[in-house]
Each structure stands twice: as structure tokens, then as C-alpha cells.
Amino acid sequence: MSTRVTVAEVLHKPGAVRDISVELELPHVELPLAEVVGPVRLDGALEGVLEGVVVAGSATAQVQMSCARCLHTEVRPVVAAVAELFSADPGVEADDDVYPVAGEEIDLGQMLVDAVVLAVPESPVLCDGPPRDCPRYLELQAATPDGVTTADTGGTDPRWAALSGLLEQMERES
Numbered sequence: 001m002s003t004r005v006t007v008a009e010v011l012h013k014p015g016a017v018r019d020i021s022v023e024l025e026l027p028h029v030e031l032p033l034a035e036v037v038g039p040v041r042l043d044g045a046l047e048g049v050l051e052g053v054v055v056a057g058s059a060t061a062q063v064q065m066s067c068a069r070c071l072h073t074e075v076r077p078v079v080a081a082v083a084e085l086f087s088a089d090p091g092v093e094a095d096d097d098v099y100p101v102a103g104e105e106i107d108l109g110q111m112l113v114d115a116v117v118l119a120v121p122e123s124p125v126l127c128d129g130p131p132r133d134c135p136r137y138l139e140l141q142a143a144t145p146d147g148v149t150t151a152d153t154g155g156t157d158p159r160w161a162a163l164s165g166l167l168e169q170m171e172r173e174s
């Protein structure tokens, strides 16, 4: 499914505004503890400006997150504000700070990916209360090597060490 939309109605017409409300399938977006599932919705407006077109509004993505504390996964909406310039300057480079206008179209895909990635929490905590109220967290903690024999491996499994360090840190911070 395309993430391109036409901007013909506002291109080269500074001040012209057109509402936009679209639902787009993005390229796969996966982060360490989160994954975008389903289409991303953009509600806002396209506005013609001298340099090209400004897209402003809010993007809503359904994101499957893993709780950084207890690893429970859940799909939650993530809302990101967007306000980006798409430049009609043919000399605009991909690594510039603006997105390009191609003919009379813009591709919203990269802009939405960038906005959603920024809006997803790096360490999502989905538990409602403090750690001691989360049975999954307590279960995880009970399974840390403190109470487990590590004789077979000759030491602590480094994965558990990293996780229990993370959990202790979160315990301290909450």
C-alpha cells in the first residue's frame, strides 16, 4: 500500500490549506521493546508555503510494547505530533532536514516512521502500580540467579545478570 498523497491543491499556493485524514500502512517498524502493528492514522492539514508544503497534525499508531519491567506485552496507541516541511526545491537532498515533494505528491511514510519512532518510549512500563504490585515482575525477580544454582554453567548467565541489573535499577528509581 502506498504512503504517497497528492498535494496538487496546495502546492505553489502559499496559504492554501487542505485537511488530511488518512490511514497508511507503514514499512515495518520494530524497536527493541516495541513494534508498530497495523496502519498509522494521520489527522491534520496540508498547507502550501513558499518552499513547498507543510504537513501538520497528529499521527496515531498502534504499538505493541513489551513492559521493560515485567516483559508483559500489550498493544497501546502512541500519538505523535507532526509539523514537517516537504520541500519543492529539486535540489533537496535526502539527508537534509526536510522531506522532498516529488512532482505533485509527497510520501508520508518516512515522516510517519520518524515521528512514531520518536514518540515510542524507549523503556515502556506498562505496569500500573509499583513493582511489588506486579505478579509478573515478582515472578521474574524470583527467577533471578540469586536463588538458582549456577554450578552447571560455572557462573551467572550474562543475560540474567543484565536483566536483574536492570530490574534493580528500576526498583531503585520507582
Ligand SMILES: [Zn+2]
Binding pocket: 067, 068, 069, 070, 071, 072, 125, 126, 127, 134, 137
Ligand atoms: Zn510491567
